[in-house]
Amino acid sequence: MKFSKYFLGIGLALMVALSFYLSYLIWVSPAGEEQSVVEETEDTETQSQQDYTTASDVFLPLKTVEIKDNGAKASNTESLLEDLQANVAQSNFGSLDIQSYNSNEELAQHMQMSEGLEMDYAALIPIENYTDFFDVELSTEGDAEDFRFQKIQLDFEQQKIRFINKNDRLIAEADIQSPLTDIQDTLQEESNDWYDVVKDERLDYFEYYNDEPVELKQFSYIASSRPYTVFRDSFFTNPRNLRSNEDTEELNIYDGSESMVIEPDDQRVDFQGVISEEDNFDKYTDSYQYVSRLGTNYGSVRFLDSIQNTVDYHIFVEGFPVFSDIDEGKFSVEFSDAGQGGQRSVEIQANLNMIQVxxxxxxxxxxxxxxxxxxxxxxxxxxxxxxxxxxxxxxxxxxxxxxxxxxxxxxxxxxxxxxxxxxxxxxxxxxxxx
Incomplete structure (x- = not known):
């Protein structure tokens, strides 16, 4: 009996303590106003590091142009661009020399080639990012460290590689110190899809365009809306500890300094967060970290352009970017200027709608x-x-x-x-x- 009374007293004490603890959770937790949206992510949705999209895929140039004395032809084939970039990464180069030109005519004259290739971007990209993303062994010390370019030239006759900034009339040039056989063989592969192009300096000193109309496929897809969890798991620092607010028509998910709003009418997504990388801030690398975690969920996502602190990525179909009025197929990453403590806010605008079947x-x-x-x-x-x-x-x-x-x-x-x-x-x- 003494032992029974002893254990009974301990049990009552534990029940009283548990009662106080549960009361504390009820009054302190904000669950009355918010609802947790954390769900166990299925194994099929869990994305490992190996599923991330590589920088060499995301930052491919838009097209390549092969130039010969008898004319020029262009291709947007992604596999060709990938192979050419891999060939460049395996090549050896001398030191970069930067030259400036007083006019577009002078710059265009120095760019003339009798045999070679060009690879084009739609916007300026820093040479340091390019060498990092594609693992190219190229010295970028001194003035070359901050050099930006839209166009790459490989001059087969002069054995030169050139990075061209047509906006500022600059060329960063280096000797090619390894054979060009692999690059030339890649250009001759039968799987490449080419179309004839010309340069008309009366209209544009630097770009090649098709001289005749071309027939391109029109595609049709069954569209679908991806679960918001794809963006939640890709953008949030800790996607398993989130809250939601159901007081409005929009879905609002947040945790501390990070939030994501989804508009039900057009499926627009607006994510906002904070990064603390003032000393090492780089808008290309930092924006890529968000896009890379989407993996292949949205097909081929590639860099298109950058203005000030904003970097825009689009899905590509058959090597061409997709444009939409409501951000479908687009991922826009914008950073603020640095604030206190080196922090910057980041905003990502995207859309859940995707082409699927x-x-x-x-x-x-x-x-x-x-x-x-x-x-x-x-x-x-x-x-x-x-x-x-x-x-x-x-x-x-x-x-x-x-x-x-x-x-x-x-x-x-x-x-x-x-x-x-x-x-x-x-x-x-x-x-x-x-």
Whole structure:
């Protein structure tokens, strides 16, 4: 009996302590106002490091141009660009020498080649990022450390590699100290998809465009909306300890200094967070860290352009970027200026909608020549100084009430800081003159 009374007393004490603890949780926890959205992630959704998209895939140039005395031809084939970049990474180079030029004519003259290739970006990219992303052994000391470029040249006759900044009329040049056999063999592979291009210096000193219209495929896909957990797990520092607010129509997920809002009508995603890397801040590397964790969930996601502290990535189809009015297929990463303690805020704008199941089709669309598009733009009053880039891309068009997306090829131009279809920009320029 004495032992029973003893154990009974201990049990009562434990029950009283448990009661106080549960009361504490009820009153202190904010669960009455917020709901946890943490769920056990299924093994199929858990992404390991090996599933991350590599920087060499994300930062591929847009196209390559092979130049010979008898003409030039271009290709947007991703596998070709990947192989060429791998060939460059295996090559040996001398020291970089930077030269400046007083005019576009002088720069264009130094860029002339009788045999070689070019690889183009739509925006400037730092040479240090390029050598890091593609594992290229190239000295970037001194002035070359901060050098930025849009175009790479490999001059087979002069045995030179050139990084060209046409905006500032600069060239960083180095000797190629290894055989070019692998690069030349890669260009001759039968699987490469080429189209003829020309350069018309009356319209543009530096770019090659198709002289005749080309037929490109029009794609149709069944669209779907990816679970928000894909972005949650890719963007949040600790995606397993989050809260949500259901007091509004929008889904609001947050944890400390990080939050993500999803608009139900158009599936836009707005993530906001903070990074503390003032000493080592690099907008390309830091934005890539977010995009890389998406893995292959959204297909081929690649760098397209960068303005100030913003870096934009788009999905690519058949080697061409996809454009949409509501950020479908786009990932825009913007950093603030440095604040107290070296902290910067980061905002990512994206969309949950994605193309998923292709619908078989033989439809093709005739895309006009780049030369004629340039002529039309200048005739409409476009300022050459504001014409940053002109590329072929696919327009994302939702077919109403069908769940189907059409991707239609057309010319897109970055005019100032904004991307337009060439048709829309021409119309806007014409209306502004009326």
């Amino acid at each position: 292709p619908i078989p089709s033989d439809s093709e669309v005739e895309v006009p020549s780049g030369r004629s598009v340039l002529e039309d733009l200048y005739y409409a009053g476009a300022d050459p100084e504001n014409m940053n880039s002109l590329v072929v891309g696919y327009n994302w068009k939702n077919i109403e009430d069908t769940g189907v997306v059409d991707l239609e090829p057309s010319w897109h131009v970055q005019y100032g800081n904004t991307w337009y279809t060439a048709e829309d920009l021409i119309q806007e320029l014409q209306e502004s003159e009326e």
